[in-house]
Every structure is written in structure tokens, then in C-alpha cells.
Amino acid sequence: MDVKTAYLNAPIDCELYVEQPEGFAVSGKNGEKLVCRLKKSLYGLKQSGRNWNSLLHSYFVGESYSQSLVDPCVYTKHEENDMTIILVWVDDIIITTNRDSILEDVKRGLTSRFKMKDLGEISMFLGMRFICEVDMIKINQSKYIEKMLLKYGMKDCKARSTPCEMNVDKVFENPEDQIELTDARLYREIVGSLIYVKTSTRPDLCYTVTKLAQHMSNPTMAHLTMAKHALRYLKGTINQSLIYRKSVEPLSLIGFCDSSWGNSEDRRSITGYCFQLSENGPLISWKSTKQRTVALSTCEAEYMALAAATQEAKFLVQLWRSMTNSDSVNTVSLYCDNQGALALAKNPVHHQRSKHIDIRYHFIRLEVQKDDATAKADVLPLSARRPNLPENFAPPPTSSVSNDSVKTEASCTTSEEGKKADTKADNEDVPSSEEVLSRLQSTLEECQDQLKPRVIDDVKRKFAIFEKSWSDGKLSEGVQLQMSKLSIALSERRYPDAEKIHLNLMMEHISEVSSWMVGIKRLISEAKKILPSETDSLSDENTQESEQSKQQIPFLMPVNS
Structure with a gap:
């Protein structure tokens, strides 16, 4: 709903005078110049916005609504099994309830107090487009x-x-x-x-x-x-949308945090985190920002990212409680891929290499060590990453730091011992560049009848760069092994496996593969179109998982406005 000339509804909080508008000037009895005294707030005054907000707040409080202490623009009312949530943005109001009769009562009350325009079901709000369907809302811009x-x-x-x-x-x-x-x-x-x-x-x-x-x-x-x-x-990607569906599973706040290390011009690291309300649901909060200080190690950078994510998690939990008046979301699963950062969060021991870390980041320890006998903080050892494909892309393990409000779970990470073990175990089966190129070229030859000459030339140029990088010793053994597996998967038409290996290489070895990997990706894409796989069981599983995920995305946004 939209409030017409919202600021003019609010009384002025001080004595103010303005000149008479041109064309309506009236003089005094003795011809003296007169001015107008304001009785209501006027657009353009600094205090008008505050006056309007105070008036609207007093109305909602009078109607037994509670203002959220976390977000002052959110008002809620709970009566037995009925729930009403109102979101205010200056003069735009979004109303969501679980009963149509309550919705009509709220609209009727607002219309009787202010001049309102009912815009119906929400479709546009602050530049965002809402597409409301059965049990689903899409949001795009x-x-x-x-x-x-x-x-x-x-x-x-x-x-x-x-x-x-x-x-x-x-x-x-x-x-x-x-x-x-x-x-x-x-x-x-x-x-x-x-x-x-x-x-x-x-x-x-x-x-x-x-x-x-x-x-x-x-x-x-x-x-x-x-x-x-x-x-x-x-x-x-203009039509890409966030899709929120009605969740069929209990909601739980899940977060992921990560950090770069010293990759900015001033050597400060980049913190990134995101949160969702179910395992397969869309994101509800995300951020990427530069850290305030220079981190002296990857552990310190990840620890600062973990602290920032914990701050956001506490805000989201408090907002959820204030909106729903329930503790259904009382723990947070926060994934971090650094063992050192998890150890610092769990064990407040004084270390020579971490004693300089600002005290503002150590509040996460208090969240981990809440006084709760049934939820004692615990961090289990993390498993080292192994080179075989299925475990590289397995879900994060269940190791966790947990309490009544925060549970920190760690995803798979690569320890130094794991790296050494991987290298030692794989040295026996290091492939040759001729074998790998032979498989890749064989796949290209199978597709070339249906490819444009320009595409073939581009792929061959990338092959040449790849071969030169291998022969010059610029590729690590890990990259060589992964490329061997990728070429085998491609020759056997196991395209999901090939795509996963490609993604792994781009994420973990970008500096080694960026100059030629685009040709490999192009080959995978074209082969997938031209040479369909007959035994692609992985693809079937992924399709089933995708269909299940469509039924498990939480429904969060209001339908009515």
C-alpha cells in the first residue's frame, strides 16, 4: 500500500514560519508583510521524515503492533495462531498475514487513518520485480x-x-x-x-x-x-531471479564464509559470506567486502571472515525471532574451510602467531562457548582432501562447533599433511602429455564435422598452449593428474565428471590453467551437444536432486501489499 502525501500527515514538532506562496499573498491591516505558520510537516524540511515515522509508529503501537528491536521498519502482531508482519519503507507499506480477513482489517484501519492507495498484490517494490505464483515468488530487477x-x-x-x-x-x-x-x-x-x-x-x-x-x-x-x-x-542474465518456494522441511540457518589473502593492492584480504534458510534454498543474505586490517596469515584472514559471518548470523537469528515470535531457528550452521580459524574459535589459548589479532574478532568465542550443558562446543578433526573425484566434490563433513545459538561446521580443507600424502601417492601414475592430448584431440575429431572452422581453430590453439605449458614444466603434478582424468572422462562421455574436474581446476589452480582451460571447456560443451552420453548416471542423479531442491526452497517474501 502507498500513503498519499505522507509527510503532510505529520504535525510539526517546532514553531516554523514560511513565506506566503506567490499569488496568494495577504497583507496585514496596516499593510505589513505576513508569513505563514506551519501546522504540518512539509516536504523539504529535514525533520519531516522523522515526524512522519513517529506518527506512523504511534499508530501501529496503538493497534497493538510490536516494533522489531533488530529492524525498526518491521512491525509484528501475534494473536494465538494468527500472525501479521508489516514492513515500512518511508510511505510504502508491505503487509503479510496468514489470513485474508486479517489483511482486510489492516487495510481498512490504515485507510481510515491515512489517505492510502491499495496497489494490490506486490509486483514492484524499490526497483525489484516480484512474480507471485502458487507456492513460489520470484524476485528480479x-x-x-x-x-x-x-x-x-x-x-x-x-x-x-x-x-x-x-x-x-x-x-x-x-x-x-x-x-x-x-x-x-x-x-x-x-x-x-x-x-x-x-x-x-x-x-x-x-x-x-x-x-x-x-x-x-x-x-x-x-x-x-x-x-x-x-x-x-x-x-x-537480465532475467535471473531469486526463487523462494514454500519449504517442506524445517527451516535452519546455514551460512558459508571464506576469505582471500592479501590479493588487494593494499594487501588487505576480501571477506565473503552468504546465508540460506534450508540446505537447497536460495540465498537470503550475502556480502563481499575488504577487511579492515592486513592479515598476516590465511588463518587470520579466515578468522576475521568467520567473525563477520557470525555477526550477520546473529542479526538474522534475532530478526527471525522478532518476526515469528518463535525459536524455531536457534542454531546456525556456519561452514569455514580453515582448521586454524576453527581452532582459534574453539580454544581461547594465547598463541605467539595470533596474539596480535584485534579483540573485536574474538567475540565469536563467546558464541561458541555459551553456558549450555546440552550444547558443548566441539570441533572434530577435518579430513584432508584426497585427489579422487567423488570426494573432491563431496558435501562438507559434519564436524562442528555448536551451542544454543551458533554451530560452526567446517567443510573439507586441504592440510599440509594431506598435500604431501597426495603427492607421494600420485607420483607413480603421472600421465604423459601425449596421452592426454591424444584423448582430447580424438574427441575433437569426432565433433569436427558439426563444428565451425573458427571453433576448431580456437580449440586447437588452446591445445597448443596447454602442450607448451606441460612441456615447459609450468603445470604441477596435481593439474596433470586432473587433466588425465578429465580427458578419460571426456573420451568415455562422462560429461558431468569432466565438468566437475574442470570446475575444480578453475577454482584451485586458476593461475596454471587460465591461459588454455577455455578451450577445454569449449570442447566439453560442444561434445556434450554432439556426442550424447548413453550411460550418464551422474546426470540422472543430478536431475533428481534438482527436482527435489525445487520443493525445498523456503517461502519468505510477503504476497500481499
Whole structure:
């Protein structure tokens, strides 16, 4: 619902005078100039917004609503089995209830007190588009993105498949692109628009926008090119949506946190985290930001990321409790892939290498060590990553730090001992480049009748770079072994396995494979279209899991407005 001329409803909180409007001037008895005294708030006054908010707050309190202590824009009312949640954004109000009769009563009460416009079922709110279907709500910003592309002259641009180049730092190092922009206004406007899109509905832009936002004061041509790359990516993914479904399983807050280490120009690390309300549900909160201080180790960087994620987890738990008036979500599963960070969170022992860490990050220990006899903090040893494919992509283990409000679970990580063991075990079966290339070229030959000559030439060029990197000793044994497995999977038409190995290589060995891996990915994609697999059991399993996940995504957003 929308409040008409909202500010004019609120009484003024002090004595203010304004000049008479032009054309309506009235003079005094003796011809003296008169002024008008304000009785209501006026648009343009600094205190008008606060006055309107106070008036609306007093109305909701009078109607027995409770204001959330976590988010003052949220009001709730609980009566037996009935629940009403109201979200306020200046003069826009979203109402959600579990009964239609209560919804009508709320609308009737607001309309009798203020001049309101009923906009019906929610469809647009703050630039976000809501598509309401049976047991499902989709949220995207397609209209907002269209306006962005039109504003910045990118409406007819060529779409890109990634938010940025694979190796962003190398792009910035190109001397030809280091020319500073004479007018940085365009760059700042683009980044500002991208920040809003990233914050509202597009977590896939987090890293890219974080990098762009670090150069607002003196951007160069390279930064502007990267910003336009992000716009091209939005052009190709304009209809991507967050999809919320009614959950069939109990809700539980699950979070993931990670951190880079010293990859920024000032050597500060990047923190990233995200949260969801079920194992297969969409994200409800996400963030990527630069850390405040320089971390001296990966453990310290991950520990600071873990602390930031814990802060967000506490906020989400408190918001959930204030909205639902229940403790159904009272624990948080927070995944972290660093054993050292988990050990610091569990055991408050003074260490020489960690004694300098700011005290503000140690509050996570209090969350882990809550005084609760039934939930004692515990961290189990993490298993080392092994080179065989299924375990590389297995779900995180169940090792955890838990209590009444926080449970920290660790995903698989690579320990130094595991690395040494892997290397020693795999030295016996190191493949040759001729074997791997032979399998890849054989697959390409099977597909070449249906491929364009340009595609074939591109793939062959990447093969040549791959062969040279191998012969020059630039590829580690781990990459060689994984490429051998990928070539075997591709020759046997086990495309899901090949794609998983490709993803693993891009995540763990990007510096070694970035120059030629695009050709391998192209070969996998084309082979998957031209040479269909007959025994792809993995694909069937993934399809079944996808269908199950569609029924397990939580339903969070209000339907009525």
C-alpha cells in the first residue's frame, strides 16, 4: 500500500514560519508583510521524515503492533495462531498475514487513518520485480537493469557470460589501460547502480562490484572497461531471479564464509559470506567486502571472515525471532574451510602467531562457548582432501562447533599433511602429455564435422598452449593428474565428471590453467551437444536432486501489499 502525501500527515514538532506562496499573498491591516505558520510537516524540511515515522509508529503501537528491536521498519502482531508482519519503507507499506480477513482489517484501519492507495498484490517494490505464483515468488530487477543499460548506452551491447575476466589483477596491470579518466562521474554512476543491483538480488556480482568500488576516487580506463563488462554480463542474465518456494522441511540457518589473502593492492584480504534458510534454498543474505586490517596469515584472514559471518548470523537469528515470535531457528550452521580459524574459535589459548589479532574478532568465542550443558562446543578433526573425484566434490563433513545459538561446521580443507600424502601417492601414475592430448584431440575429431572452422581453430590453439605449458614444466603434478582424468572422462562421455574436474581446476589452480582451460571447456560443451552420453548416471542423479531442491526452497517474501 502507498500513503498519499505522507509527510503532510505529520504535525510539526517546532514553531516554523514560511513565506506566503506567490499569488496568494495577504497583507496585514496596516499593510505589513505576513508569513505563514506551519501546522504540518512539509516536504523539504529535514525533520519531516522523522515526524512522519513517529506518527506512523504511534499508530501501529496503538493497534497493538510490536516494533522489531533488530529492524525498526518491521512491525509484528501475534494473536494465538494468527500472525501479521508489516514492513515500512518511508510511505510504502508491505503487509503479510496468514489470513485474508486479517489483511482486510489492516487495510481498512490504515485507510481510515491515512489517505492510502491499495496497489494490490506486490509486483514492484524499490526497483525489484516480484512474480507471485502458487507456492513460489520470484524476485528480479529486469526493469531496473533495462533502464541501467539504456542510461549508459549499453542497451544493444554484446552479452558476456561472466561478471568479469578470470584474472582481474592482470587486466589492471596492462599499461595501455592505466590512463586515469578525466571525468570519473560516469564510472561512479555505473558502480553505484551495480552496487544496488548486487545488494538487492544479484549475489553473483559481489566480487566484481567489490573490486570496482575500491577505485572510486581515481578510476582508469581498465576499471571503466571492467564496469562495462559487468553491464554486458547483466545484459545476458537480465532475467535471473531469486526463487523462494514454500519449504517442506524445517527451516535452519546455514551460512558459508571464506576469505582471500592479501590479493588487494593494499594487501588487505576480501571477506565473503552468504546465508540460506534450508540446505537447497536460495540465498537470503550475502556480502563481499575488504577487511579492515592486513592479515598476516590465511588463518587470520579466515578468522576475521568467520567473525563477520557470525555477526550477520546473529542479526538474522534475532530478526527471525522478532518476526515469528518463535525459536524455531536457534542454531546456525556456519561452514569455514580453515582448521586454524576453527581452532582459534574453539580454544581461547594465547598463541605467539595470533596474539596480535584485534579483540573485536574474538567475540565469536563467546558464541561458541555459551553456558549450555546440552550444547558443548566441539570441533572434530577435518579430513584432508584426497585427489579422487567423488570426494573432491563431496558435501562438507559434519564436524562442528555448536551451542544454543551458533554451530560452526567446517567443510573439507586441504592440510599440509594431506598435500604431501597426495603427492607421494600420485607420483607413480603421472600421465604423459601425449596421452592426454591424444584423448582430447580424438574427441575433437569426432565433433569436427558439426563444428565451425573458427571453433576448431580456437580449440586447437588452446591445445597448443596447454602442450607448451606441460612441456615447459609450468603445470604441477596435481593439474596433470586432473587433466588425465578429465580427458578419460571426456573420451568415455562422462560429461558431468569432466565438468566437475574442470570446475575444480578453475577454482584451485586458476593461475596454471587460465591461459588454455577455455578451450577445454569449449570442447566439453560442444561434445556434450554432439556426442550424447548413453550411460550418464551422474546426470540422472543430478536431475533428481534438482527436482527435489525445487520443493525445498523456503517461502519468505510477503504476497500481499
